[in-house]
Amino acid sequence: MEFPIAGVTINPLVLIAIGFLVGILGGFFGVGGGFLAGPFLFWTGVPVNIVVGTDLAHMTGKSIVASNRHRTLGHVDLKLGVIMILGTVTGVELGAQLIELFEEMGNVDLIVGISYVIILLVISAFTAWESIRAIRMIRSESLDVKDVLAFQNITKRMHGIKLWPMVSFPGSGILSVSLWVVLGVGLLSGVLAGFLGVGGGFLRMPLLVYLIGVPTHVAVGTDLFEIVFSSGYGTITHALKGNVDIFIALVMHTGAAIGAQIGAVSTRFFAGPRIRLLFSALPLIGAILVIIRLISGGEGI
Known part of the structure; x- marks a missing residue:
């Protein structure tokens, strides 16, 4: 099938x-999935600028379907989501300014790439370590709960502000937490997202769980x-810059809409720690993809 905007033919x-x-x-997992969809689209021959815009378009449609399903399951905290958006948007702009600053210094790709790898590896390692401890805690103490954190020191400190x-x-x-803590977490995820050039799902879900104390299922939906x-x-x-092939996005959304429903409903059958343990593999995959990019000099993504 030919897609004239991107100028490619794809099955x-x-x-x-x-x-x-x-x-x-x-x-x-509550992620956009750009770290997978982007490379796939690039490998099919779609120009890089079209990859970014088209991936965002398909991501929007998929997230609408998935978040709506999570809402029906009671997994979306709308009040928290709205406040987080305020902090995230501001953070993204600050992150973009950081990029411009490093561009003037040179070697921006290397700086961003190394930062990305370090942050993702830390998230992956910590989430895996904590979730395994939480699973063992549930087993050893015979806890009949859907979610538990094995490491709550950071959460308690945040709530103590x-x-x-x-x-x-x-x-x-959550009974009581400072508004500035929530905005700060949103700002942090936004800065990292704007600086690293990712949607932020990798970052927000763990931050919501470990800093604010949001249950895993609700963190995913929110x-x-x-x-x-x-x-x-x-x-x-x-789209205003001509970087979106809406036809590719719509075809992808055909599969994404079904997959998003399956993924959202599947969270009902997994306890919070198990979702976090499975999630820990995603930042690791993302880090590996960036390492490959750095080694290859930016080819193949």
Whole structure:
């Protein structure tokens, strides 16, 4: 099938399969999936600028489907999501400014790449370590719970900050936390996303769980709710620049819509620590892809 905007011919079944796979991952883990969809699209011959915009467009549609399904399951804290968006948007702009600063210094690709690898490896290692401890805790203490954290020191410290105004998030089971803590977490994820050039799902889900204390299932759904707006904004800006092949995005969404439903519903059958343990593999894969990019000098992504 020929896609005139991107100027390529691709088997639509391949695009549907890519969308389906990324949809499952997005619905289950609360990530955009750009780290997988992007390289796949590039390898099919789509120009890099079209890859970015088209991936954001497909990501928006998939996240709408997945977040809506999570909402019906009670896994979306709308109040938390809206506040986080405010901090995230500001952070993305700051991250973009950092990129410009490093561009003036030179070697921006190397600096961003190394930062990306370090951050993703830390997230992967910590999440795997904590989730394994949590699973062992549930087994040894025979706990009948869907979610538990084995490491709560950071969460307790965040909740111990009594800086007015204090807010509650009934949807996440959080009675009281400083508004500035929530905005700060959103700002941090936004800065990292803007600096590293990723959607932020890798970053927000662990930050929501370990810093704010949001249950894993709710963190997944709320993260997807945020992605709808962040990727939607990105889609509009790229579309105005001619970087979106809407036909490729729609074909991918055919598979992604189904995959997102499956991924979202599947979270019902996994306890929080097991979702986090499986999630820990994703940042590791992302880090490996970046290492390959750095070694190859930017080829093959």
